[in-house]
Amino acid sequence: MNFTAESKILIQGISEPLGAIYTPLMQAYGTQIVAGVSPGGGGKPIADIPVFDLVEQAISKVGRIDTSVIFVPPYEVMDAALEAIAAQIRQIIIITEGVPPLDMVRVLRKAEATETLVVGSNCPGIIVPGQLLLGIHPPEFYLPGKVGLISRSGTLTYEIALELTRAGLGQSIAIGIGGDRILSSSFQQWLQILEEDDQTEAIVLVGEIGGDSEESAARYIAEVIDKPVVAFLAGYSAPQGQFQGHAGAIVASRIAGLGADIGSAQSKLEAFKRAQVPVADRPSQIPDLVKKVLEQV
CATH class of the missing domain: 3.40.50.261 (Succinyl-CoA synthetase domains)
Incomplete structure (x- = not known):
C-alpha cells in the first residue's frame, strides 16, 4: 500500500461529470494530481491540471504515477483500467458504478497477474485523513x-x-x-x-x-x-x-x-x-x- 501525501495521482475521465466535480475537491485537499486523461480532450487543462489523450502520454510527460482514479462511464472502465495497468500503475480506484461483470473479471485477471491493487467498482474511494483524498469522501x-x-x-x-x-x-x-x-x-x-x-x-x-x-x-x-x-x-x-x-x-x-x-x-x-x-x-x-x-x- 502506497497512499501518502507524496503520492502522484492520475485522473482517468477527468472531464466526465463526476471527474470534473471531484478533481478540484481532491486537489484542494492536498492530493497531488499530476495529470488527467480524457480521450479527445488532450491539451485542455482542467483546474490547472494537464490533460492527455492517453495514459502513456501522461506518464511520458509527468513521470511516475502511483495511483489512477477512474471516473469514466461503465462500459469504458475495462479499457481505462487495462490501459493504466499496462502503463505500470499499480494502484487503481474505480469510482464508476455499474461496470459490466465480465469486464471486471478481465480487469481482475490482469491485476492479479501484475500484482496491481484495484479498489471498486462503485465505491467512494480512499481517504487518508490529513494527507490525500482519492475519490468522493x-x-x-x-x-x-x-x-x-x-x-x-x-x-x-x-x-x-x-x-x-x-x-x-x-x-x-x-x-x-x-x-x-x-x-x-x-x-x-x-x-x-x-x-x-x-x-x-x-x-x-x-x-x-x-x-x-x-x-x-x-x-x-x-x-x-x-x-x-x-x-x-x-x-x-x-x-x-x-x-x-x-x-x-x-x-x-x-x-x-x-x-x-x-x-x-x-x-x-x-x-x-x-x-x-x-x-x-x-x-x-x-x-x-x-x-x-x-x-x-
Whole structure:
C-alpha cells in the first residue's frame, strides 16, 4: 500500500461529470494530481491540471504515477483500467458504478497477474485523513488518527467516520471496497493491509446483508488478525427470506460450513460472534466499542 501525501495521482475521465466535480475537491485537499486523461480532450487543462489523450502520454510527460482514479462511464472502465495497468500503475480506484461483470473479471485477471491493487467498482474511494483524498469522501467528516475503516457501503462510511471524529477517534485510512457485483479488493485483503499498517491500532468493518463477504471476513479475523476489530452490519430491516447473495456464495458457504442462511443478518452476526468481534447495533455505538477494545489491548 502506497497512499501518502507524496503520492502522484492520475485522473482517468477527468472531464466526465463526476471527474470534473471531484478533481478540484481532491486537489484542494492536498492530493497531488499530476495529470488527467480524457480521450479527445488532450491539451485542455482542467483546474490547472494537464490533460492527455492517453495514459502513456501522461506518464511520458509527468513521470511516475502511483495511483489512477477512474471516473469514466461503465462500459469504458475495462479499457481505462487495462490501459493504466499496462502503463505500470499499480494502484487503481474505480469510482464508476455499474461496470459490466465480465469486464471486471478481465480487469481482475490482469491485476492479479501484475500484482496491481484495484479498489471498486462503485465505491467512494480512499481517504487518508490529513494527507490525500482519492475519490468522493466528504473530507470534513474525517480526522487523522489510528482507526482503520473498511466498508461495503459508501454513505455509511461517511456516517461512521463522523461518529468516530465527534468522539475524538481519528482515522488512519478509510476504504470503500465498493457495491457492484464483482469487486476487486476484499475485506480480507484490506484487513491484512491494516494489520501490517503501523498507523492503524484498531479496525472498523462495515458490512451489509447479502453474499458471504462478512462471514469470510469473520473467519479471517479469527485466524489471522491480531488487532482489535469492531463491526457494524446494515440491512437488519430487509424482508425475511429475500435472498440477496449469489449462487457462488451459497455453494461456497455450504462447502466451507458457513451455513445455509449465508448472507442473512443473523448469519453474519453469528460469524462475528464466533470470531469474538463486537458488533454495534447502530453507528452511534461504534466509538464506545472502539474505545473499549483499545483499552483491552
